[in-house]
Every structure is written in C-alpha cells, then in structure tokens.
Amino acid sequence: MKKILKKARVxxxxxxxxxxxxxxxxxxxxxxVEKSIDISGAEVLDLSGLVLTSGLxxxxxxxxxxxxxxxxxxxxxSRSAAAGGFTSVACMPNTAPxxxxxxxxxxxxxxxxxxxxxRVHPVGCVSKGRxxxxxxxxxDMAEAGAVAFSDDGSPVYDGSLMRKALQYASMFDRVIINHxxxxxxxxxxxxxxxxxxxxMGLAGIPASCEEIxxxxxxxxxxxxxxxxxxxxxxxxxxxxxxxxAKAEGIKVTCDVTPHHLILxxxxxxxxxxxxxxxxxxxxxxDIEALVEGLKDGTIDAIATDHAPHSRDEKDVEFDKxxxxxxxxxxxxxxxxxxxxxxxxxxxxxxxxxxTANPAKILGIDAGRLAAGKPADITVMDIDTEWIVDxxxxxxxxxNTPFHGWKLRGRAVMTMVGGRIVYEVPDxxxxxxxxx
Amino acid sequence: xLSRKHLxxxxxxxxxxxxxxxxxxxxxxxxxxxxxxxxxxxxxxCVVNLFYEPSTRTRTSFELAGKYLSADTINFSSSTSSVxxxxxxxxxxxxxxxxxxxxxxxxxxxxxxxxxxxWHMNAAVINAGDGTHEHPTQALLDMLTVREKKGTLExxxxxxxxxxxHSRVARSNIFGFAKMGCDVYVxxxxxxxxxxxxxxxxKAARNMDxxxxxxxxxxxxxxxxxxxxxxLFPSQREYSRFFGIDKKRLSLAKPDxxxxxxxxxxxxxxxxxxxxDGAQSVINEQVKxxxxxxxxxxxxxxxxxxx
Numbered sequence: 001m002k003k004i005l006k007k008a009r010v011x012x013x014x015x016x017x018x019x020x021x022x023x024x025x026x027x028x029x030x031x032x033v034e035k036s037i038d039i040s041g042a043e044v045l046d047l048s049g050l051v052l053t054s055g056l057x058x059x060x061x062x063x064x065x066x067x068x069x070x071x072x073x074x075x076x077x078s079r080s081a082a083a084g085g086f087t088s089v090a091c092m093p094n095t096a097p098x099x100x101x102x103x104x105x106x107x108x109x110x111x112x113x114x115x116x117x118x119r120v121h122p123v124g125c126v127s128k129g130r131x132x133x134x135x136x137x138x139x140d141m142a143e144a145g146a147v148a149f150s151d152d153g154s155p156v157y158d159g160s161l162m163r164k165a166l167q168y169a170s171m172f173d174r175v176i177i178n179h180x181x182x183x184x185x186x187x188x189x190x191x192x193x194x195x196x197x198x199x200m201g202l203a204g205i206p207a208s209c210e211e212i213x214x215x216x217x218x219x220x221x222x223x224x225x226x227x228x229x230x231x232x233x234x235x236x237x238x239x240x241x242x243x244x245a246k247a248e249g250i251k252v253t254c255d256v257t258p259h260h261l262i263l264x265x266x267x268x269x270x271x272x273x274x275x276x277x278x279x280x281x282x283x284x285x286d287i288e289a290l291v292e293g294l295k296d297g298t299i300d301a302i303a304t305d306h307a308p309h310s311r312d313e314k315d316v317e318f319d320k321x322x323x324x325x326x327x328x329x330x331x332x333x334x335x336x337x338x339x340x341x342x343x344x345x346x347x348x349x350x351x352x353x354x355t356a357n358p359a360k361i362l363g364i365d366a367g368r369l370a371a372g373k374p375a376d377i378t379v380m381d382i383d384t385e386w387i388v389d390x391x392x393x394x395x396x397x398x399n400t401p402f403h404g405w406k407l408r409g410r411a412v413m414t415m416v417g418g419r420i421v422y423e424v425p426d427x428x429x430x431x432x433x434x435x
Numbered sequence: 436x437l438s439r440k441h442l443x444x445x446x447x448x449x450x451x452x453x454x455x456x457x458x459x460x461x462x463x464x465x466x467x468x469x470x471x472x473x474x475x476x477x478x479x480x481c482v483v484n485l486f487y488e489p490s491t492r493t494r495t496s497f498e499l500a501g502k503y504l505s506a507d508t509i510n511f512s513s514s515t516s517s518v519x520x521x522x523x524x525x526x527x528x529x530x531x532x533x534x535x536x537x538x539x540x541x542x543x544x545x546x547x548x549x550x551x552x553x554w555h556m557n558a559a560v561i562n563a564g565d566g567t568h569e570h571p572t573q574a575l576l577d578m579l580t581v582r583e584k585k586g587t588l589e590x591x592x593x594x595x596x597x598x599x600x601h602s603r604v605a606r607s608n609i610f611g612f613a614k615m616g617c618d619v620y621v622x623x624x625x626x627x628x629x630x631x632x633x634x635x636x637x638k639a640a641r642n643m644d645x646x647x648x649x650x651x652x653x654x655x656x657x658x659x660x661x662x663x664x665x666x667l668f669p670s671q672r673e674y675s676r677f678f679g680i681d682k683k684r685l686s687l688a689k690p691d692x693x694x695x696x697x698x699x700x701x702x703x704x705x706x707x708x709x710x711x712d713g714a715q716s717v718i719n720e721q722v723k724x725x726x727x728x729x730x731x732x733x734x735x736x737x738x739x740x741x742x
Contacts, residue, residue: 187665198630198631199446199635201565201606270550317524320545
C-alpha cells in the first residue's frame, strides 16, 4: 500500500528540514521525503497548508492501567494521545500493582498491542513496590521493554538508593527519571508557597523543595557518570542548576509541561482543583526562566504529565483533591498558541522538544522522518482556532484548567506505522483534505 | 442589605458590609441582656450548624444567636453523623438542602470548604472557620469589641501576634481592620509567618516589640499545640519567653490599649494570666460581641434589611 502525503510543510528538526515536501509511505514505513513524489497507483492526500512532522512523543503520561481504570485505561489514554498528535508515549509505573517487574512490563505491552492505538512504552519502577527501599529488577524490565525507570510521584528519596539505581540502570543504557521533591519540605503542601498560599490559607510547597532534589540528582549523576532525567521542572532555581550542570558536561536532561510554561499560581484562586498539580504552578518569574531554559537548550523536552482523575477526585475540598491534570489533547494547541505564537520558541524548536529530543532521551527509534523509519506522522493545522471543550476529550479525564480556552493549532491527523489513528472530526475545517 | 449572599470571608467584603453588620450587631446587643431573650425576627427560619471540627464558643454562640432571633437551630457534628459513614461534604450539603434549611454555618478543617459548600447550596453559607483560611465572624466580633471601646476603628494601630501562618483569625482580622482604616501589624516567630503577608494589607514588623509599640489593639493568637509536634518552635516555654505577651511587653502599647485573644487561651503561653485577667483585657467582652455579631449575620443573610 502506497500513500503520498503531498505538499505539507514538513518540519523535521532531526534532519534540519522545514519546507514543502512530499512524503511517501509504503507498507507502514516512510519510503521517501522529497520535493515532489509522483507514483501511479498511490493514494494521494493533499496536505497543502498543513504542517507535517514526525509523530509527537510524550515522555510522561499516566494511563492508570492496571488498577485505576476508572480514571483512564490504555485504550482511552492512547486515543487521547492520538487526538493530541502523539504517536508514542512513555507511561509511568504508578499503577496498582506497580510496574516493578518484567511480567508487569509484558502486561502493559500486551494490553497496549491489544487495545492501544499509539506506541505505549512502559516505564518501570526504580524500586520494588515503588517503596524507595530496594532496587527493582531493572535488568529484567529493560529486556522486557521498559524504556526508562522512575518511581514517579514517590521520588527516590534515599540518596544511596538513587546512586545505586543510577549506576545499575546505566549498565542497561536506561535513564532514571526523577520527580524532584524533598519530602520534608513538601510536608502536606498543596500549592506553591507564596502570596497565593498565604491568601488562601493553603500549605505551601517552596521552590527549594524541588531544587534541593534537582541539585542532589545532578551531584549523583556527576558522581556516577550515569544519565538522569528530571521531569516536569517548575522553578527558576531548577533551570539555573541544570544549566550549570550541563555546562559542566553532567549527563542531566529535563522536561517541562505546557501548563508550567503558561499558568501561574493565581490559577488556583477560587479553590480551583483543576489547577492543583505537583509540582505546583509557580510564578511569572519562574515561567520566564523556564522559557529561557527552553530557548537555550537547558530544557530538552516538553512532556504533559497527563494525569487523569475522576470527577469525584477533583470535586471535593481543595486539600482532599488529587494532584494533576490531563494534558494530551491540549498540549500541542497550548505550545503553538502560547510558546510559538508568542515568539518564545520557533515551531521547529518546539517540535524538536516534542519529537527528536524525547526519543533520544528514551532511546527509542522514533522522532525523525527518514526513509526506512516507521511512518509515525503527525499532521497539524497551526492556524486553525478552536475552543477547548473537556466534554469532547477522548481521555476519561475531564480535569483541565484549560476548558473554554481558545487555542490556535491542533493535530488534524495522526498516523502510527502508516495507519491513520486519528483524524479531526471537524473535517469541514479542512475541505481540501481528503482523509 | 449585604452585597453578598454568603459570608465566606472578609477578603471580598466591602467596608459598607462590615459597617452594616457591626451597626446591626450593636442594635442586637441589648437583647442578650434582656430577661426574656427572644425576638421573633427569624421565626420559621432554620439554621444548621455544620461543625466538622470541635468548637465551644463559636458553635454555642451561633446556636444562641439563632435561638434569640427565634430561628430553629440544628447542630450537626461530624462525629455523630453520616460523615462517619464516608459521606462527602457535597452530598451532606445536598441532603441538608433538600430538608429546606435557610442557612448553614460551617466549621471545617479544609481551607475553602465554606466556599466549596456555597457552590452546592442555595441556602446562605456562613463560614465559621475554614482550615487556615478565614474566620470572618471572629474578626467581626473583634472589630465590634474594639469599636465599642474606642468609638471608632479609623486610624488605630492593631498588632496581631503569634502563629500567623496557621491562623484563620489573623487573615480575617487583617482584611477587616485594614478595610476599616486601621494600621495592621503582624509579628511572630519567622517559622509561623507566611510569605508575602504584606500583600494582604498588613505590615510585617521585624519583631514583637516593634509591632506592639504604640498599638491601640494587641491581639494574641492561639498557639495550636498540635503545631508544636511539627517543630515550628522548640518549646512552649521558649515560645512564651520570646513571643508571649506579658505585662512588660504590653506596656509598650498605648496605656489604654486593648488586649484581645480569640480563645481558647493557653494561659502562660501566648499571654500571661496576669494580663489576661487584667484591666486591659477585653477577652470576655469578645464573647458577648460574638453572639451579637452572629445574630446580625444570621439576620442580614436570612432576609433582614439591617440597621
């Protein structure tokens, strides 16, 4: 089966391409990316006016399966990913039971191949039971297909365990992903420590809570020579620490979420539980530093931390509400509107942080458009305006602070291995595109 | 008429609202001294006291306030209700609403719980203390007490001292006294002082003495002993030495300064027994003002026009 995706603006940061090209897909793989391709008998999609990139990669999602299927499962999570333009995701192991052994990794992969429509890469636990005491069988899990290791929301607090885990995982060429949080400083915290926490009478989470752990992990990475990835960093201090570490050649990488780049602590005012997340939303000054970090390469990737919760877990008193928001279906629109649209990053750089860079960190063969690679492709309209409607999400989660926001730009078609897994329902917006 | 349907806090109350409540409370005070303490004003209205935290004076004074105005008052305490069976606040609210109540007085350990309740109810919601957020009727009764003694609130220096971080009383008082034209100072151990408190309209004094110096009103806050377990200060003994109010510290204030405390007092910790029982203390007057203020709030939120 041959398909020609014609006349799209092809952006492939990994090969420094940003121009109108045709892409030929044959039997699920990319066969050619050239100025003009014409082959008789091939199906042709005219994508003029649209942008075509390698499929987006989200290196931090929660698909909740097994254990919390009422929040999300691999099927709905992967549909949500496809609708957001993502073709690969790395899903965190904070399930019940947690993904802390090879059998669980196999289980996630089996479920994903049965009901998932995007590539679901399991992240295994660093410690058995995610309890932060003994190392989990990372070798077994790596062999079974775990792309990275993380204890997710229960960061590896014990410095000795973290040091051993970094050394051990590096032998299997796997990165440790850490959520940076010093437990003593977190202590019941609800939102950023600052004026808003003072005003609302909510326990604050100081920036130092994150930064101390960022510093520790950088030091341990230097000590062991192993790679470490610090996820969803949120403060100016974290950016500065990582920038300095990278300048010294320490193998640290990091990501930031769209919401930490756009919203400040004020989003919580009125006890809005849909703006409650961990790490918390910070300040304008932190946002400026994060944007600067994106620009100068300190921050490698944009990841959503897609964290679906049920209505009952958010429609409660603020301190009883779960942390986290869904992100897959709003990420691209938010990045195009508020990061690219405000000239904070070029579109090509933004795409790099959502494709080639996370692929490299996770060591997966994705994130670039090249002959012979699987045809994981995202087609987006970067000009179309749309209104976020949480009730139309394909995710089970409705917990978003962006409901009702007007955004510019979204995925209109997502292809995994040459198969179209999502096409925008409002096809009247794209009358010239024949999906 | 109040500008709002609920009394959730003083952050968004107007000066006119506060004055209306204080004036109305003034006019109700004499009822408390009557032999027959009953006026028919709220006859046929029902008030539920929904208390998720222990309380003596606030709950009792709300109950009496309702009864003096002839409202039917129901006490609901979390230890003997469906809360024990895991019922959510939202479901409890719906249940009470369907029973036809007119107002709910809520005390809850979660900041924002009163506001949350107001989203799910048509009845008037009165915040009787939500977590570490606000306790508006306490601030109103403090203002009523001070206004009665001083004649006016305008231009007074008010020192609020102690655990500011965890105090809903402090937050409501900062908003209330500042709106009424007072200079509000706060002081306490640095470990109990929240960030950027000055944006709320209070001045953060460098130390206790600076806050007290020349003050017209000295308000000590209750040390919540459960906080001590978290190690926010080394011991009660040391707290009272460096942050307590004794005769000497009080003497830095104006000679006619008033001493307030929202109660219950840890005698010898926040303030010495000597000054608590002394001439400047208005702690007992505060209790009486509490009933009057709560009568005014119930009356104004359940149909009365005021004044």
